[in-house]
Amino acid sequence: xxxxxxxxxxxxIKAKRGSLLSPPHPRIxxxxxxxxxARGADKLKEALEDEVKxxxxxxxxxxxxxMGLCHREPTLEVVQRGRPKVTYGxxxxxxxxxxxxxIISEGVDKKRALFRTDREDNLLHGETYLSGxxxxxxxxxxxxxxxxxxxxxxxxxxxxxGLINPEExxxxxxxxxxxxxxxxxQMRPEEVIEEISRAGLRGRSGGGFPTGAKWxxxxxxxxxxxxxxxxxxxxxxxxxxxxxxxESDPHSILEGMIIGAYAxxxxxxxxxxxxxxxxxxxRMEKAVEDARAYGLLGEDILNSGFHFTVKxxxxxxxxxxxxxxxxxxSLEGKTGxxxxxxxxxxxxxxxxxPTDLNNLETWANVPVIxxxxxxxxxxIGTERSKxxxxxxxxxxxxEPSLVEVALGTPLKEIIEMGGGISRERKLKAIQxxxxxxxxxxxxxxxxxxxxxxxxKAGSNLGSGGLIVMDEKxxxxxxxxYFLTFxxxxxxxxxxxxxxxxxxxxxxxxxxxMGIGTKEDLALMEELSLAMEKGSLCDLGKTAPHIFTSTLxxxxxxxxxxxxxxxxxxxxxDLIFYAIESSVCTVCGxxxxxxxxxxxxxxxxxxxxxxxxxxxxCGACIEVCEVEAIKA
Amino acid sequence: xxxxxxxxxxxxxxxxxxxxxxxLISILQEVQRKQGFLSEQTVLCLSGKLNLPAGQIYGVxxxxxxxxxxxxxxxxxxxxxxxxxxxxxxGELIARLKRELKVEEGEPTExxxxxxxxxxxxxxxxxxxxxxxxxxxxGPVTQEKAIKLIKEQR
Numbered sequence: 001x002x003x004x005x006x007x008x009x010x011x012x013i014k015a016k017r018g019s020l021l022s023p024p025h026p027r028i029x030x031x032x033x034x035x036x037x038a039r040g041a042d043k044l045k046e047a048l049e050d051e052v053k054x055x056x057x058x059x060x061x062x063x064x065x066x067m068g069l070c071h072r073e074p075t076l077e078v079v080q081r082g083r084p085k086v087t088y089g090x091x092x093x094x095x096x097x098x099x100x101x102x103i104i105s106e107g108v109d110k111k112r113a114l115f116r117t118d119r120e121d122n123l124l125h126g127e128t129y130l131s132g133x134x135x136x137x138x139x140x141x142x143x144x145x146x147x148x149x150x151x152x153x154x155x156x157x158x159x160x161x162g163l164i165n166p167e168e169x170x171x172x173x174x175x176x177x178x179x180x181x182x183x184x185x186q187m188r189p190e191e192v193i194e195e196i197s198r199a200g201l202r203g204r205s206g207g208g209f210p211t212g213a214k215w216x217x218x219x220x221x222x223x224x225x226x227x228x229x230x231x232x233x234x235x236x237x238x239x240x241x242x243x244x245x246x247e248s249d250p251h252s253i254l255e256g257m258i259i260g261a262y263a264x265x266x267x268x269x270x271x272x273x274x275x276x277x278x279x280x281x282x283r284m285e286k287a288v289e290d291a292r293a294y295g296l297l298g299e300d301i302l303n304s305g306f307h308f309t310v311k312x313x314x315x316x317x318x319x320x321x322x323x324x325x326x327x328x329x330s331l332e333g334k335t336g337x338x339x340x341x342x343x344x345x346x347x348x349x350x351x352x353x354p355t356d357l358n359n360l361e362t363w364a365n366v367p368v369i370x371x372x373x374x375x376x377x378x379x380i381g382t383e384r385s386k387x388x389x390x391x392x393x394x395x396x397x398x399e400p401s402l403v404e405v406a407l408g409t410p411l412k413e414i415i416e417m418g419g420g421i422s423r424e425r426k427l428k429a430i431q432x433x434x435x436x437x438x439x440x441x442x443x444x445x446x447x448x449x450x451x452x453x454x455x456k457a458g459s460n461l462g463s464g465g466l467i468v469m470d471e472k473x474x475x476x477x478x479x480x481y482f483l484t485f486x487x488x489x490x491x492x493x494x495x496x497x498x499x500x501x502x503x504x505x506x507x508x509x510x511x512x513m514g515i516g517t518k519e520d521l522a523l524m525e526e527l528s529l530a531m532e533k534g535s536l537c538d539l540g541k542t543a544p545h546i547f548t549s550t551l552x553x554x555x556x557x558x559x560x561x562x563x564x565x566x567x568x569x570x571x572x573d574l575i576f577y578a579i580e581s582s583v584c585t586v587c588g589x590x591x592x593x594x595x596x597x598x599x600x601x602x603x604x605x606x607x608x609x610x611x612x613x614x615x616x617c618g619a620c621i622e623v624c625e626v627e628a629i630k631a
Numbered sequence: 632x633x634x635x636x637x638x639x640x641x642x643x644x645x646x647x648x649x650x651x652x653x654x655l656i657s658i659l660q661e662v663q664r665k666q667g668f669l670s671e672q673t674v675l676c677l678s679g680k681l682n683l684p685a686g687q688i689y690g691v692x693x694x695x696x697x698x699x700x701x702x703x704x705x706x707x708x709x710x711x712x713x714x715x716x717x718x719x720x721x722g723e724l725i726a727r728l729k730r731e732l733k734v735e736e737g738e739p740t741e742x743x744x745x746x747x748x749x750x751x752x753x754x755x756x757x758x759x760x761x762x763x764x765x766x767x768x769x770g771p772v773t774q775e776k777a778i779k780l781i782k783e784q785r
Contacts, residue, residue: 034754034755034768035754035755035757035758037768038755038758038761038767038768038769038770039758070757070758071757240752240754240755240756240757242754243754244754275660275695275696275697276697276750276753277754278766313656313657314656314657314660315656315695316656316659316660316691316694316695316696316697316698317695317696317697317751318694318695318696319751330656331653332652332653333651333652333653333654333655333656333691334652334687334691335690335691335694335695336694336695392756392757393757394715394756394757394759395714395715395718395719395756396718400756400757400758401757402757431714434714465714465715465756467714467715467718467756469718473718478714478718481714481717481722482714485751491694593774593775595727595730595731617723617726617727617730617774618720618723618774619723619727619773619774619775622720622773622774622775623773623775
């Protein structure tokens with residue numbers, strides 16, 4: 001590979017790679033992030049390749065990252081010059097011949113088409129799908145701007161996600177990648193920091209600390225070796241967002257880091273990944289290798305005289321390693337325990353050297369801010385929260401998906417983008433921020449997605465997981481769940497966290513068993529306060545938040561449990577199962593799945609449950625399509 | 632994968648990552664991937680090669696969730712119990728699989744074939760409850776489907 005030195009070199013790679021959005025022959029892209037792979041995307045790609053070959057059809061079949069349409073997987077798209085892009089899904093491998101036949105003869109498979117995209121806001125590239133009118137064959141397919149879940153998205157971080165092959169650096173460059181780096185290297189480092197500060201970029205890992213200020217203090221810190229780190233260690237339960245970005249567009253993260261390192265004056269960087277992200281790890285390592293081969297990493301990057309290298313490191317799977325000092329300890333090869341931060345990591349971080357740590361989504365924003373400018377960026381978002389946020393929408397939602405919206409978008413609208421609550425149930429609560437966040441009631445759906453508004457309400461934006469709960473979710477059980485999680489994850493270094501969480505968790509166990517008391521609640525409130533004030537790191541400080549938020553908004557549910565009732569029908573000690581005969585269709589599914597043969601009945605009559613045998617495993621509830629089994 | 636100890640293999644792994652403290656976690660990951668678990672013998676062996684106290688190595692090995700200091704089954708069944716999966720019945724799924732396979736979490740089945748593990752969010756929130764049998768991810772699964780998938784392995 002010839003090293004890239006000038007803008008002309010980048011232009012030539014871009015020209016050589018050719019158009020991604022309007023290629024002369026059909027480009028069939030298959031979403032192949034882990035989620036899609038679980039749904040058989042690899043088999044679909046193979047089937048398409050076989051079919052293309054067999055027919056001698058001039059088309060390319062390309063693996064891309066996550067398309068965000070998790071409920072429609074496996075998903076694929078077809079682009080070709082003079083035609084809009086069309087998105088299809090789900091397409092099963094056995095449908096490949098039929099699908100290709102339609103593409104060959106009509107240019108489009110109307111039967112499987114979800115929507116078409118005529119134009120796209122290309123952030124860094126300026127190319128679009130269609131320049132002329134819409135061909136007749138495509139007219140019946142809805143345009144993506146007519147679909148509410150898609151038109152409200154603003155894609156900055158996900159600009160390339162699902163469009164490019166994440167394992168080919170040339171595709172990233174063809175989309176305008178690494179041009180911002182060139183631009184940044186022509187600026188003075190202080191100017192780069194100034195631009196980021198003016199853009200109002202805030203850390204996307206939850207705290208929302210201003211990125212520019214962070215960079216500046218690290219730049220000013222004295223030290224020969226400085227480090228920039230990328231936190232890609234997703235610990236929060238409920239968030240697949242980091243994974244999607246790593247697997248779908250690793251170069252956007254890497255480019256942001258190189259720009260940041262230049263601004264700060266760092267020569268070395270580390271990307272810290274959570275354990276078990278094998279595909280993300282593989283793609284990130286490939287990205288680093290390719291960037292090095294092109295001279296975008298290493299000595300004298302783009303003839304600027306700036307040197308920078310990056311290593312990718314896999315962690316050991318500890319939630320506390322999302323905490324900056326614990327992460328740094330882990331990178332040094334030690335147990336991931338945090339330390340007090342009266343000396344900031346910007347001054348003494350990794351190996352006691354000045355260190356800047358940003359989350360991967362924060363890094364991915366950087367190239368766009370450099371290219372489009374702070375002024376452009378500040379038009380998106382709210383007064384104090386600028387830009388966008390990637391949201392992994394899951395839980396009781398019809399269409400779980402990965403979306404990117406402008407900060408300030410009401411939570412309600414985000415839930416609507418996921419098609420609303422599944423099974424036509426009612427929204428009960430919204431969880432954000434993982435175990436460090438909170439659980440908010442249905443009314444909070446009118447709140448805007450904003451760092452400060454969410455923390456005022458008692459939750460946290462976190463790294464972007466939004467878990468929607470319906471009336472079948474028990475707030476006492478969810479609180480117990482989170483505290484059990486934290487109990488296992490507390491590193492045990494400081495007493496308020498270690499003992500506080502243990503006690504809170506024990507008292508929550510009592511609550512879910514129906515033997516909690518008012519005194520327990522008072523003790524828990526007192527403990528929460530002590531933990532918030534006295535814990536060493538954010539894990540302990542925020543650990544009581546799930547409890548305090550559910551107590552604040554769902555006190556009546558605690559009271560019901562103290563009286564031995566679980567209104568949502570979840571807590572095993574307080575419920576028993578019964579079949580409602582008026583709803584039952586006598587299909588017999590529950591009888592077949594019961595592992596202890598507790599369900600029996602005569603023909604044509606709703607069966608009944610022998611409560612002495614029933615172990616409340618929930619297998620019957622899972623298979624009952626009419627929800628006749630009540631707890 | 633079989634549980635074993637092979638000093639030559641460990642030596643090659645140390646060479647690959649470098650005999651430095653900051654490579655310790657990567658080395659342990661790789662050794663476990665190849666040799667199944669981190670035995671006392673492994674820890675002592677690494678202590679010599681990396682010139683680090685065995686206590687420090689064992690400390691790291693026992694601190695991080697991903698490491699196993701006892702032998703596991705030949706194959707892995709992982710049930711995701713992240714928030715989203717939990718909300719959709721992962722807790723019940725684990726209880727059921729424990730019952731079916733007659734094991735406790737983290738322990739191998741009697742025939743040493745499987746280890747059943749409850750794991751933290753794996754990023755499959757959109758397809759929960761998710762189940763991972765070795766490298767293959769399935770979701771959403773019901774209890775019945777999970778049992779069927781495991782039986783198909785046999």
